[in-house]
Amino acid sequence: MADVKKLVFSIIRFLQDQRTSNTLEEEQAESLEVAIQCLESSYGIDTSDEQTVAKYQVQKNLLDLFNAQLSIETDAEFSELSLHEASPEEKEQAEVLKNQGNDFMKAEQFSDAIECYSQALKLDNKNSVYYCNRAAAYSKICKHKQAIEDCQKALMIDPLYSKAYGRMGIAYTALDDHESAYECYRKALELDPGNQSYQNNLEIAEQKLQESAANSGFNMGLGGGMPGIGNLLNNPGMMQMAQQMMTNPDMQNMMANMMQGMGQGGGSGGDFSSIMQMGQQLAQQMQSQNPELVNQLREQMGRPPNPPGNDQDPNNDQQPPPPADGQA
Template identity: 45%
Template sequence: MSSLKRLVYAVIHFLREQSQRDDYTSDEQESLEVAVQCLETVFKIGPEDTHLATPKSLEEMFSQAYLKKEELTPIESFSSLPADIEKAEQLKDEGNNFMKEQNYEAAVDCYTQAVELDPKNAVYYCNRAAAFNQLGNHSNAVRDCEKAISIDVVYSKAYGRMGKALAAMNKYKEAIGSYQKALDLDPDNESYKSNLRLAEQKLRHVASPTSAGFGFDMTSLMNNPAFVSMAASLMQDPQIQRLMSGMMSNSGGGPAAGVGGLTDLSSLIQAGQQFAQQIQQQNPELIQQLRNQVRSRSFSGTTEEHS
């Protein structure tokens, strides 16, 4: 916004000069003054805001663009004034304090104001990405990280925070790439190493055909001696044998009539529930272990410092 105000200030200055020309009629001068007043009101700019003055006049900007066939200078390319840079740093520090207090909305507001004052500082975008991650707004976090990287291509924190956002969006392959880039730039960072391993585990878990549809790894489950022993014992139970016989009869397209016959989906679900109850009664400790295994696999972020 500060860069835009500087551009508008240049327009106002130009219009005010034009309104004082003698070759304009009084009506034309009045129209220009109205235009100046409208711009000043909308953008809250007054004659006293001399700090918004740019090195080049509006005429010089346009003459460079058209007479020399050069593109207009983007607004973000204006160099921030020393006062703006100092204020932006203060806002960044305030945002960091809000992050420590877990007031992430206020942190986003501070970092946003800092970005407006100094849009070429990668730290402000990266810190705002961290706040967005905490708020669960991961898509905005990714965009801010990409902006930070476009400004500073070797900014490891931007890659690390983008990896965290991508992982939270279940984009593990992309997250691995971001974490790997962060590690290339900062090889001793334990947080990046840990998050990279977690993302790789998640990717393997998602890609594994034995884990599809389950909250735990079926391969490790079948290698669990306690589970194998319990399953073998259950298969000797006549009631379980009848349930399994009914399932096999249905799956093969054979007759489902008779004891244990399963004629519809609700019967299949009921059989599964009975089987689960039998497992629970046989070995409740193992069931609890499986539940703990599911909980331990949840992807967790790590505490990070802010610039």
């Protein structure tokens, strides 16, 4: 049970970090507060207690553990690739090819640029710049998944390569994965604090996350606005249902499966989509187990009851084009 409590403690800390971030609107932040207090009550965890923190806190937070696992995950080609030390002649020839690729990029001949960078990598596959430049070329021809893979390879060689995080953020943005893009820009800015381009892109990703949160109905189907959090937590039916759900073996298996999926590299971003998905499943289970209670809570907040089959569809807004990205 101690390991389960460590997991729950990490989830609570993650939710607390998200609640205090600028990526959620007030209603969503209040919904997270409800989830946090339900988890604390169900598992008897007080994150403000020093003894509890000393007992259950792990060295890395949940998001860092998730991102660390993703950084290990690569495709079969790269995981089996034997990085070799190029000879001085090979390095010189590879640099010539890289410069030719840069010239092709300036001329907007992106396929030729990819070919040059690929040839350079055959000669010197320990050079993170070649992977990062090829990623930029892939993005130009809308091969964003290949761009992400090349950025990941560059970061395996040089974990402090801020430009690789920045270009990976551009690729995730193009794929409308703004959670992953936000984390990439955040890391890029952490490594290069004075880079205005990373700051601008981080703000765009943050804005997109706020818009997505507003459209997602993340407030557990209870409608917009949750001014009566205290009333919810004092509602015996609400707390009883939360206790039953979180101590239910099926619910614990759901959480374990989520963590197992994260450990196996499930998902495409270093984002919290798995946890958000679990939250949606919790909401659906609440609605199916006790729809009368859910409607009662909605009425307490002045919201109309949920009509049957009322699902919200998020809007897919088009992301503004990313700024120009120079070559190394």
